[in-house]
Amino acid sequence: MLVTYLEASRDLRETDSILFGAALAVCHIIGAKVSTSGRASDQSSAIPAWRRRIEERIAKARALIGRLICYRSGNNRSTIxxxxxxxxxGTNVSLSQPDITQKLTERIDDLKQRIAAWGKRIRRYTERSTRFNQNHLFQSDQKRLYESLERPMVIGTGPAPNQADTIAFWRGLWSEPVNHSEGPCTEVVASQCASITTMYPVIITLDDVAKAVSRAPNWKSPGIDGLHHHWLKGFVVCHTVLARQFQEALNQKSLLSFFKTGITHLVPKDQALQSWHAILDKNLIITSNISTMHL
Known part of the structure; x- marks a missing residue:
């Protein structure tokens, strides 16, 4: 069915829609969960299920310890x-027996020991996961690993920059039209490039698409269509169509807008978030002055 639909595809937009429909059909057939809400707005989805279960046990144990301490202090309310x-x-302990205070203390100590054991389990699993991720990152991107070791990323600490100020700052850079003066330097560059030979015509082949797809990470953030790279690796029959349609787009010197559209998420990586905009403003002013003096 996929081959039949791809043969009738007229451009990259239709091919992308066909591949997305095929991916959605596969998810429904195998019973996989399909998320339609887009990118998660918080980090709760990144917490493993086993850790959430242990943290819930710890929270319940701490609440129970608080109730036991209240009862031992003489608070006999019905809920407590x-x-x-x-x-x-399930035990032989009765609240009317004379050594109930000792039993309460023993129960509280037992819960505290369980909380400590659960906490050690979380730390042990976290350290093991960190070592695994570092080993994997060492094999794929050593530079990124060394940067993370020298300056670990700080997430969720310190005051965040004001949202209105951030939007106003970047809107002033990207949304307002600016008329640039080319200056005489462009004529010098054009004269120097006149002797450069023309590049050979680029021919996009099936092997080019297959190699590019094989090198792409499976779960890297997708575009606005939400189609991850692993679907392109699985749907091998689409490589021929993609090679042909990318060649047509290259010959026509035009690319569909959704290939050039994306979503940018501002993720500050430093604790000094409030001074970030001030430093960037200062750098832009210095760069502007240097460019003016050069011209």
Whole structure:
């Protein structure tokens, strides 16, 4: 079916829609969960399920410790007494026996030990995951690994920059039209480039597309179509059509707008977030002055 639809595709937009429909059909057939909400706005989805379960156990254990301490201090409210009875359910401990204070202390100590053991389990799994990620990153991108070791990224600490100021700053750089004066230097560059020989015509082949797809990371952030690279690796029959249509786009010197459209997420990587805009403003002013003096 995919081959039949691809043969009737007229341009890259239709091919992208066909591939997206095929990917969606595969997800429905195998029962995979399809997210239509886009990129996650918080980091809760990045927390593994096992860690969330352990953190829920720790939270419940701490709440139970608080109830047991209140009951041991003489707070006999019905809700607290009900919770204490449930804590000793399945045991021979009765709230009316004379050594109930000792039993409460033993129960509290047992819960504290469990919390400590769960905390050690989280730290052990986190360290193992960190070592695994570092080993994988060492094989794929050593420069990025060394940068992360020298200056680890700080996430969620310190005050964030004001959203309105950030939008106003970048809108002033990218949204307002600017008339640039080319100056006499462009004529010098044009005269120097006159002797450069013309580049040979580029021919995009099936092997070019196959190699580019094989080198692409599977789960790198997709474009606005939401189609990840691993689908292009699986749908091998689309490589011939992509090579032909990319060649047509190159010959016509035109590319569809959705290939040039994306979403930019501003992710500050330093604690000094408030001084970020001031430093960038200063650098832009210095660069502008140097360019003016050069011209």
């Amino acid at each position: 007494e009900r919770t204490v009875r449930m804590a000793f359910a």
